[in-house]
Amino acid sequence: MNIQQRATLDDVARLANVSPKTVSRVFTQRDLVSAATVERVLAAAKRLKFRPNSVARNLRGGASSTVGLIIGEMLNPFYSRVATGLEKVLSEHGKTLIVATTDDTAEGEERVADTLLSQRVSALLMIPVGEDQSYLEGERQLGSPVIAIDRPARNLVADSVVMENRNGAFEATRSLMEHGHRKIAYICNPANVYTQVERLRGYREALAGTGKAAATPWERLIDDPAIDPVHVVSELLDIADPPTAIIAGNNRMCVGVLRALHGKDNPPALIGFDDFDTADILGVSVVSHDAMEMGRRAGELAMERIADPTGFTQQLVLPTRLILRGSGERPPLAS
Amino acid sequence: MNIQQRATLDDVARLANVSPKTVSRVFTQRDLVSAATVERVLAAAKRLKFRPNSVARNLRGGASSTVGLIIGEMLNPFYSRVATGLEKVLSEHGKTLIVATTDDTAEGEERVADTLLSQRVSALLMIPVGEDQSYLEGERQLGSPVIAIDRPARNLVADSVVMENRNGAFEATRSLMEHGHRKIAYICNPANVYTQVERLRGYREALAGTGKAAATPWERLIDDPAIDPVHVVSELLDIADPPTAIIAGNNRMCVGVLRALHGKDNPPALIGFDDFDTADILGVSVVSHDAMEMGRRAGELAMERIADPTGFTQQLVLPTRLILRGSGERPPLAS
DNA sequence: TTGAAAGCGGTACCAA
DNA sequence: TTGGTACCGCTTTCAA
Numbered sequence: 001m002n003i004q005q006r007a008t009l010d011d012v013a014r015l016a017n018v019s020p021k022t023v024s025r026v027f028t029q030r031d032l033v034s035a036a037t038v039e040r041v042l043a044a045a046k047r048l049k050f051r052p053n054s055v056a057r058n059l060r061g062g063a064s065s066t067v068g069l070i071i072g073e074m075l076n077p078f079y080s081r082v083a084t085g086l087e088k089v090l091s092e093h094g095k096t097l098i099v100a101t102t103d104d105t106a107e108g109e110e111r112v113a114d115t116l117l118s119q120r121v122s123a124l125l126m127i128p129v130g131e132d133q134s135y136l137e138g139e140r141q142l143g144s145p146v147i148a149i150d151r152p153a154r155n156l157v158a159d160s161v162v163m164e165n166r167n168g169a170f171e172a173t174r175s176l177m178e179h180g181h182r183k184i185a186y187i188c189n190p191a192n193v194y195t196q197v198e199r200l201r202g203y204r205e206a207l208a209g210t211g212k213a214a215a216t217p218w219e220r221l222i223d224d225p226a227i228d229p230v231h232v233v234s235e236l237l238d239i240a241d242p243p244t245a246i247i248a249g250n251n252r253m254c255v256g257v258l259r260a261l262h263g264k265d266n267p268p269a270l271i272g273f274d275d276f277d278t279a280d281i282l283g284v285s286v287v288s289h290d291a292m293e294m295g296r297r298a299g300e301l302a303m304e305r306i307a308d309p310t311g312f313t314q315q316l317v318l319p320t321r322l323i324l325r326g327s328g329e330r331p332p333l334a335s
Numbered sequence: 336m337n338i339q340q341r342a343t344l345d346d347v348a349r350l351a352n353v354s355p356k357t358v359s360r361v362f363t364q365r366d367l368v369s370a371a372t373v374e375r376v377l378a379a380a381k382r383l384k385f386r387p388n389s390v391a392r393n394l395r396g397g398a399s400s401t402v403g404l405i406i407g408e409m410l411n412p413f414y415s416r417v418a419t420g421l422e423k424v425l426s427e428h429g430k431t432l433i434v435a436t437t438d439d440t441a442e443g444e445e446r447v448a449d450t451l452l453s454q455r456v457s458a459l460l461m462i463p464v465g466e467d468q469s470y471l472e473g474e475r476q477l478g479s480p481v482i483a484i485d486r487p488a489r490n491l492v493a494d495s496v497v498m499e500n501r502n503g504a505f506e507a508t509r510s511l512m513e514h515g516h517r518k519i520a521y522i523c524n525p526a527n528v529y530t531q532v533e534r535l536r537g538y539r540e541a542l543a544g545t546g547k548a549a550a551t552p553w554e555r556l557i558d559d560p561a562i563d564p565v566h567v568v569s570e571l572l573d574i575a576d577p578p579t580a581i582i583a584g585n586n587r588m589c590v591g592v593l594r595a596l597h598g599k600d601n602p603p604a605l606i607g608f609d610d611f612d613t614a615d616i617l618g619v620s621v622v623s624h625d626a627m628e629m630g631r632r633a634g635e636l637a638m639e640r641i642a643d644p645t646g647f648t649q650q651l652v653l654p655t656r657l658i659l660r661g662s663g664e665r666p667p668l669a670s
Numbered sequence: 671t672t673g674a675a676a677g678c679g680g681t682a683c684c685a686a
Numbered sequence: 687t688t689g690g691t692a693c694c695g696c697t698t699t700c701a702a
Contacts, residue, residue: 006477006478008678008679008680009679009680010679010680018688018689019688019689019690020679020680020681020689021680021681021682021688021689021690022687022688022689024679024680024681025687025688028681032687032688033687033688034687034688037687037688049473049474049477051449051452051453052453052679052680053453053455053678053679053680054450054453054454054455054680055390055393055394055399055454055455055679055680056394056678056679056680056681056694057679057680057681058390058680058694059390059391059394059678059679059680059681059693059694059695059696060679060680060681060682060693060694061681061682061694064390065454066433066454073419074409074415074416074418074419074422075412075415075416075419077410077412077415077612080409080410080415081409081410083409083434084408084409084410084436087409087434087435087436091435091436091447094450096433096435096450096451096454097433097434097435098401098431098432098433098434099418099422099432099433099434100422100426100431100432101419101422101426112426114386115389115429115431116431117386118386118387118388118389119389119390119400119401119431120388120389120390138384139384142341142384143341255612255613255616258613258616259615259616262616276612276613277412277590277611277612277613278590278593278611278612278613278617280594281590281593281594281597281617282613282616282617343694343695343696344695344696345695345696353672353673354672354673354674355673355695355696355697356672356673356674356696356697356698357671357672357673358696359695359696359697359698360671360672363697367671367672368671368672369671369672372671372672387695387696388694388695388696389696390695390696391678391694391695391696391697392695392696392697393678393696394678394679394680394694394695394696394697395677395678395696395697395698396678396697396698
């Protein structure tokens with residue numbers, strides 16, 4: 001096998017006996033070139049295995065054909081659904097998706113943002129992790145739109161797509177209350193992020209009724225990825241006045257709770273946040289939201305902002321939906 | 336908000352009163368520049384919010400800092416685990432990952448391969464879908480290594496990372512036989528792909544014992560994404576001589592079978608291929624393999640091939656492991 | 671240690 | 687309909 005040289009516009013031009021510019025036209029504005037020339041050029045291109053270099057192409061215009069997405073990790077189905085929705089939109093617009101992950105750390109976020117911006121992505125989409133995205137302010141002014149997904153960016157002017165966290169949690173809590181529960185737990189990890197803060201608020205408001213929303217004895221707000229949900233749940237159920245129902249703050253936590261409750265005789269009611277693949281089989285009630293739709297909307301927002309960087313920034317709020325499948329309708333144990 | 340111009344090397348050079356080349360050195364071979372100059376340049380760069388353009392940088396060398404990955408879809412946890420492992424390796428090498436999806440169609444594959452190659456990815460990794468990847472042969476000769484993951488490429492010289500499909504299926508079948516099963520079904524969709532062909536072979540060989548491996552009455556080899564697994568399973572269990580055990584060819588099919596068996600009184604034994612998130616909770620026995628490891632190995636292979644495009648191509652085979660969690664140990668119904 | 675000039679693979683502008 | 691020329695942002699010679 002011999003490594004050949006990759007053919008360039010000039011090579012094709014020479015072989016086809018036209019100017020490089022004409023070759024360029026054939027690949028971009030074909031209708032401006034006579035049919036005969038087009039044919040000749042294409043033949044030459046094929047013979048030389050020529051393929052336009054979109055990198056060089058974009059060097060001129062400034063705007064590249066890539067869009068960057070920063071997420072915590074691809075294993076999380078929530079993240080990958082967002083990526084899926086986004087990729088769909090991008091491919092419709094002839095853009096490709098560069099995915100970078102941060103392992104859910106703020107340092108990682110800044111590092112990969114830097115890398116992506118060096119690649120001159122035409123927009124930077126992200127599910128923010130850090131407490132502060134002000135480091136991107138300069139970029140935005142330089143014309144790289146930033147779109148925050150799932151959580152708004154902080155200290156940065158950016159469009160965002162979020163969902164009705166508070167209301168989702170409110171409705172889940174109310175539903176549990178309607179089934180007779182009063183001692184309802186809320187467990188999440190991490191806790192110190194926008195989505196959890198909002199959900200917690202909805203949970204507290206529902207429990208407070210018309211009173212003043214306040215912390216409850218059944219909240220477990222954890223901020224340590226190393227902590228095993230199973231342990232937390234077991235401990236929670238062993239306290240003096242244990243909850244009769246649990247709301248799990250996200251999909252990971254929900255699966256953890258399921259694992260903890262597995263085999264238990266009279267499990268508390270359970271409602272999770274985020275739907276997941278086998279939730280129907282396991283009969284798990286969840287507050288569902290359309291993560292793919294979030295990705296899609298974020299992508300559209302990005303396209304919009306690329307076309308008009310000066311427009312007003314928007315915040316899109318997508319609805320949530322309570323899906324009852326059994327685990328959320330279990331009544332409290334008669335005591 | 337005013338959109339400014341993005342600063343270039345030259346702008347920085349002008350402000351720092353040095354030549355562009357010196358600025359370039361500061362960002363690439365800093366030790367060749369005097370400390371005082373470095374400082375001056377960095378100050379100027381900071382003031383102008385300069386960020387080196389890695390696209391322009393790579394234009395010269397030919398090799399870009401991106402690697403392309405073509406997968407069917409990101410929603411499939413198997414694919415996203417592969418992507419995760421790959422991304423880890425790439426980020427260690429300072430490369431970024433461009434992900435493109437094909438919706439598991441051959442046309443999609445060729446289309447996105449074209450897009451990625453136009454971006455001059457330094458390597459093209461893919462989980463092949465189409466029957467034929469010969470359309471990439473030219474590229475390989477042009478120096479773009481191709482690495483096939485999960486299934487070998489066809490009609491193309493390419494490295495690949497696959498797993499012990501045949502043996503995995505063989506062991507699963509043997510395990511079921513040891514639990515007393517003789518009428519064992521194999522269900523998959525799609526069926527006409529390398530992995531399934533191999534697994535089917537392992538299944539048949541186990542059933543044949545020392546005899547000649549042949550098709551069994553309990554095979555359901557489907558090739559239509561629109562067909563509902565639930566339906567197939569129900570039908571299979573209604574035949575005159577129904578199976579007492581089922582092997583599901585992949586994670587999707589396994590969840591489908593679970594759904595179909597859900598609520599059934601005396602469900603057949605079940606072993607799935609590919610582990611999944613809640614398999615432990617559901618007590619599902621599976622043939623497990625490390626998809627992240629596949630991605631990782633594929634990434635390493637890519638780095639190797641980028642460094643030395645003329646080396647021998649390799650095929651890596653990763654092991655599988657049978658995990659028994661209950662569903663695979665159910666004995667056949669006494670009849 | 672620093673700089674000048676050419677060029678990477680294309681495109682935009684203007685002219686023919 | 688086609689071509690010439692400059693230039694995108696940076697790096698690579700080679701010299702100073």
